Amino acid sequence: MNPYDQAALDLVDHLIESKEKLLSSSGLNSDEYQLYFSGETANSADIRAVSNxxxxxxxxxxxxxxxxxxxxxxxxxxxxxxxxxxxxxxxxxxxxxxxxxxxxxxxxxxxxxxxxxxxxxxxxxxxxxxxxxxxxxxxxxxxxxxxxxxxxxxxxxxxxxxxxxxxxxxxxxxxxxxxxxxxxxxxxxxxxxxxxxxxxxxxxxxxxxxxxxxxxxxxxxxxxxxxxxxxxxxxx
Structure with missing residues (x-):
């Protein structure tokens, strides 16, 4: 999808909220591993959150x-x-x-x-x-x-x-x-x-x-x- 579209930003927010579940479903311990998101969409999602x-x-x-x-x-x-x-x-x-x-x-x-x-x-x-x-x-x-x-x-x-x-x-x-x-x-x-x-x-x-x-x-x-x-x- 368009990386600057609101739906893309909403998807990043959803993934951030679900990162512990994503780690556990991948067989990784959330105490030892951290999941981060990068790219223009993640950056725009952070800007939107701070702006709001x-x-x-x-x-x-x-x-x-x-x-x-x-x-x-x-x-x-x-x-x-x-x-x-x-x-x-x-x-x-x-x-x-x-x-x-x-x-x-x-x-x-x-x-x-x-x-x-x-x-x-x-x-x-x-x-x-x-x-x-x-x-x-x-x-x-x-x-x-x-x-x-x-x-x-x-x-x-x-x-x-x-x-x-x-x-x-x-x-x-x-x-x-x-x-x-x-x-x-x-x-x-x-x-x-x-x-x-x-x-x-x-x-x-x-x-x-x-x-x-x-x-x-x-x-x-x-x-x-x-x-x-x-x-x-x-x-x-």
């Missing part, structure tokens, strides 16, 4: 650090949960949608193991910026207006900035798609799609809808933000 481990560690570490920073910034335990969840949803959606195009439109069979990790770092960093900008404005407006009106004003006042920034950044990363290097093309495509989803879908509709539904629970465990003027009940 490092990707898991980086994703967990970055997620926890950003989540802690959001708690510190918002002084809330509820808002950071859906803020972080929507960021991860945006990344997963961009990766899945991009792979749909790679496989069904462009005809690619796979992508470099580095691309999902690099895309995660960029999309999470940008998503956090948009989240903080929107939530901070909504929270500020909520000091004067009821939560529904605060969301309306927050989205209206930050929408132009977030949308224009999203278009500019998407176009900037889209330039990478003009390069004659497949990894750069895939990376630029994924990040561009992710930024557009983040700016227009996640920050434009999903996060405002969640904030509106949760009402004053957004700022828990803080006390309810008192309205400075035009006192309106929470239900309104």
């Amino acid at each position: 481990r490092d990707t898991t560690l980086v994703v967990l570490f970055v997620t926890l650090v950003i989540f802690a920073m959001l708690i510190f910034h918002t002084r809330s335990l509820i808002a950071p949960i859906y803020m972080m969840a929507t960021i991860l949803l945006s990344y997963a959606s961009a990766l899945g949608l991009s792979w749909f195009f790679f496989e069904n439109v462009f005809g690619y069979d796979g992508m470099s193991y580095l691309i999902p990790l690099y895309a995660f770092v960029f999309l999470v960093a940008l998503g956090v910026d948009y989240n903080i900008m929107l939530i901070s404005r909504i929270r500020e407006e909520n000091r004067t207006f009821a939560i529904k009106e605060a969301v309306y004003r927050g989205v209206a006042l930050t929408g132009g900035v977030i949308s224009s920034a999203g278009l500019i950044l998407a176009a900037t990363f889209g330039v990478l798609m003009t390069q004659p290097i497949l990894e750069l093309f895939m990376f630029g495509f994924i990040v561009s799609i992710g930024i557009l989803l983040d700016a227009f879908v996640i920050r434009g509709m999903l996060v405002p809808a969640i904030v509106t539904l949760l009402k004053q629970w957004n700022w828990w465990p803080q006390k309810k933000i008192s309205l400075q003027k035009n006192e309106v009940s929470e239900n309104e």
